[in-house]
Amino acid sequence: xxxxxxxxxxxxxxxxxxxxxxxxxxxxxxxxxxxxxxxxxxxxxxxxxxxxxxxxxxxxxxxxxxxxxxxxxxxxxxxxxxxxxxxxxxxxxxxxxxxxxxxxxxxxxxxxxxxxxxxxxxxxxxxxxxxxxxxxxxxxxxxxxxxxxxxxxxxxxxxxxxxxxxxxxxxxxxxxxxxxxxxxxxxxxxxxxxxxxxxxxxxxxxxxxxxxxxxxxxxxxxxxxxxxxxxxxxxxxxxxxxxxxxxxxxxxxxxxxxxxxxxxxxxxxxxxxxxxxxxxxxxxxxxxxxxxxxxxxxxxxxxxxxxxxxxxxxxxxxxxxxxxxxxxxxxxxxxxxxxxxxxxxxxxxxxxxxxxxxxxxxxxxxxxxxxxxxxxxxxxxxxxxxxxxxxxxxxxxxxxxxxxxxxxxxxxxxxxxxxxxxxxxxxxxxxxxxxxxxxxxxxxxxxxxxxxxxxxxxxxxxxxxxxxxxxxxxxxxxxxxxxxxxxxxxxxxxxxxxxxxxxxxxxxxxxxxxxxxxxxxxxxxxxxxxxxxxxxxxxxxxxxxxxxxxxxxxxxxxxxxxxxxxxxxxxxxxxxxxxxxxxxxxxxxxxxxxxxxxxxxxxxxxxx
Numbered sequence: 322x323x324x325x326x327x328x329x330x331x332x333x334x335x336x337x338x339x340x341x342x343x344x345x346x347x348x349x350x351x352x353x354x355x356x357x358x359x360x361x362x363x364x365x366x367x368x369x370x371x372x373x374x375x376x377x378x379x380x381x382x383x384x385x386x387x388x389x390x391x392x393x394x395x396x397x398x399x400x401x402x403x404x405x406x407x408x409x410x411x412x413x414x415x416x417x418x419x420x421x422x423x424x425x426x427x428x429x430x431x432x433x434x435x436x437x438x439x440x441x442x443x444x445x446x447x448x449x450x451x452x453x454x455x456x457x458x459x460x461x462x463x464x465x466x467x468x469x470x471x472x473x474x475x476x477x478x479x480x481x482x483x484x485x486x487x488x489x490x491x492x493x494x495x496x497x498x499x500x501x502x503x504x505x506x507x508x509x510x511x512x513x514x515x516x517x518x519x520x521x522x523x524x525x526x527x528x529x530x531x532x533x534x535x536x537x538x539x540x541x542x543x544x545x546x547x548x549x550x551x552x553x554x555x556x557x558x559x560x561x562x563x564x565x566x567x568x569x570x571x572x573x574x575x576x577x578x579x580x581x582x583x584x585x586x587x588x589x590x591x592x593x594x595x596x597x598x599x600x601x602x603x604x605x606x607x608x609x610x611x612x613x614x615x616x617x618x619x620x621x622x623x624x625x626x627x628x629x630x631x632x633x634x635x636x637x638x639x640x641x642x643x644x645x646x647x648x649x650x651x652x653x654x655x656x657x658x659x660x661x662x663x664x665x666x667x668x669x670x671x672x673x674x675x676x677x678x679x680x681x682x683x684x685x686x687x688x689x690x691x692x693x694x695x696x697x698x699x700x701x702x703x704x705x706x707x708x709x710x711x712x713x714x715x716x717x718x719x720x721x722x723x724x725x726x727x728x729x730x731x732x733x734x735x736x737x738x739x740x741x742x743x744x745x746x747x748x749x750x751x752x753x754x755x756x757x758x759x760x761x762x763x764x765x766x767x768x769x770x771x772x773x774x775x776x777x778x779x780x781x782x783x784x785x786x787x788x789x790x791x792x793x794x795x796x797x798x799x800x801x802x803x804x805x806x807x808x809x810x811x812x813x814x815x816x817x818x819x820x821x822x823x824x825x826x827x828x829x830x831x832x833x834x835x836x837x838x839x840x841x842x843x844x845x846x847x848x849x850x851x852x853x854x855x856x857x858x859x860x861x862x863x864x865x866x867x868x869x870x871x872x873x874x875x876x877x878x879x880x881x882x883x884x885x886x887x888x889x890x891x892x893x894x895x896x897x898x899x900x901x902x903x904x905x906x907x908x909x910x911x912x913x914x915x916x917x918x919x920x921x922x923x924x925x926x927x928x929x
Contacts, residue, residue, distance in 0.1 A: 419479025420449035443538035450537035458619035488528025504656030508639030553616035557581040563666040595633035642785040677776035696792025781879035800878035834887035835865035
């Protein structure tokens, strides 16, 4: 073992020991103190929530008394609908079950209906938004007609008497109440569910699961499973850890249900219990109801052993947009004084690359403040990225040229040391150092661009601001969907399934730019080894044609980025080819000089 290796090991060990000491001495105590403070804060919040729940329970009880409807029986009451409108939403209720049957987002238009996005879809007599069922999710919803008290413009109460059996099978009379309260400028509303004993304060004593509340059977603004760029996902926060799964028929076991719900590409419906400890740690998700496609989450309440129970849920129904979701992390920015809900964990991100997405979104937003067109913003961002990445691409090209230059010497070393791999490695490193070539120089630009590409794909495919954003009117009217220059209604076998009855121009421009880019790149690599020619031809012709079919219906914002990127890459590749051509001429001249020198030396006469 040489001296440098020993020194490196010693230094590494010292660094490790020092870092462990510093971490143990300074960081761990701070982390423990933060954890202690967080636990204390959690206890305070829990106590506040329980006190708030008790207060709410008293308010619900009072509302029954104020309405002078001690008898909650609902015989001969007609089925009616009730509407509440805020600055953000318009909700329609039915007194059958006290459920929501329509929920429009007034600030977000559905172009198919020219009205607000309808978030409650797929309702039926057996399945509605925020329906209740006694017991588990497998039980039928309550379809009885409830009495109604509309306390003000933003509060509506539904209630009815029930006789339910406790865990011992004894019938108990109680009143079930559902109260919805809205805030004028919030996408979140409050849902209170109360069960109050009517037997002189006797305990209700429900065993197992008390009741189950569900989200809407399907969320808007419409869902076509054939469109692979649209999604329906089960979203949840499990004891602080986010859950994001494709919505399917399944049960999910949780440690703590912080919140749960269903998300689409641009909108979400999330249910947060005020006291997560009261919720069953198992959430059901359904994707089928008979022949109907649904996307629905079921949240169950634990057994109740008291005479009175009041549970509060905060329900977010709105855009899957960071600036709206993050409001509920700061109590000063929402009407419910909610904090640290982490609703923003419902955002669609690419995991460990999310920090790149944050930077890209910030850049896009700043550019758009100046140009006021998201399509132009995409183009400008693409130009900036290409300028930043150009040195890496140039160095990569120069590296491949250097590789071609030392290829003969590499083959000589491989032949000479074919039986001694360790020696071969040492000699190859010497050759790389002598030639000034770094084997990683070709990989770095590819890795960087791959990370940016993944992040950009997620941004352009899910960024809420692109929804409905026009670039060129009459061609790219919505950056969140494919472009269109002609549509037709008649179904054409195979063609309609592929094109979605739209003739698009952008995929053709993209494919042409990709083919031209490949051709120019191949010209620049004219000196590459012949063994790679087959692979290069596939990359040049096969990949663009394959991508044409894969990306025909991709959101136009994403395809616009790729197309502009290809066009800029063509210009950069022309510059790189010019530099490489000049460099090749220098290499060939050097080889010719060396060859003549060797020829002269071999032909020199020996002195007499």
